[in-house]
Amino acid sequence: MVNSSLRTIITSLKIPVATLAVTLASLQFPEGSGSAEAQDPFASFPVVITCEYKGTYHAFYLSRVSKDGTATFVASDRIAGTITLNGQAKAVGGSDGGTCLGKTLKELRASGQAHDLKS
Numbered sequence: 561m562v563n564s565s566l567r568t569i570i571t572s573l574k575i576p577v578a579t580l581a582v583t584l585a586s587l588q589f590p591e592g593s594g595s596a597e598a599q600d601p602f603a604s605f606p607v608v609i610t611c612e613y614k615g616t617y618h619a620f621y622l623s624r625v626s627k628d629g630t631a632t633f634v635a636s637d638r639i640a641g642t643i644t645l646n647g648q649a650k651a652v653g654g655s656d657g658g659t660c661l662g663k664t665l666k667e668l669r670a671s672g673q674a675h676d677l678k679s
Contacts, residue, residue, distance in 0.1 A: 606674035613658030
């Protein structure tokens with residue numbers, strides 16, 4: 561029933577699918593927002609941050625970047641951390657974050673713990 565109602569609405573609107581796709585894409589990626597980094601919030605953050613936590617080395621993978629610029633990194637043991645471009649690494653759900661806790665991105669890069677993709 562829902563499918564037939566949706567089909568009726570789409571048919572009655574007669575909006576070509578390509579036009580709809582371009583419109584949706586333009587809403588997600590507005591023009592004139594500046595550099596490629598401004599359009600890709602992931603470009604400013606490393607792909608992986610490695611930390612030692614309770615005697616084990618973990619690879620924290622970049623998972624998301626929120627509108628306020630906070631990046632969330634997650635590891636396999638359901639542990640996570642956040643960091644901003646100018647802030648310090650924080651553990652999610654607790655204060656014990658191992659060797660990454662309290663470091664800035666600059667410090668993580670300098671210590672070899674932040675790993676960027678090479679082009």
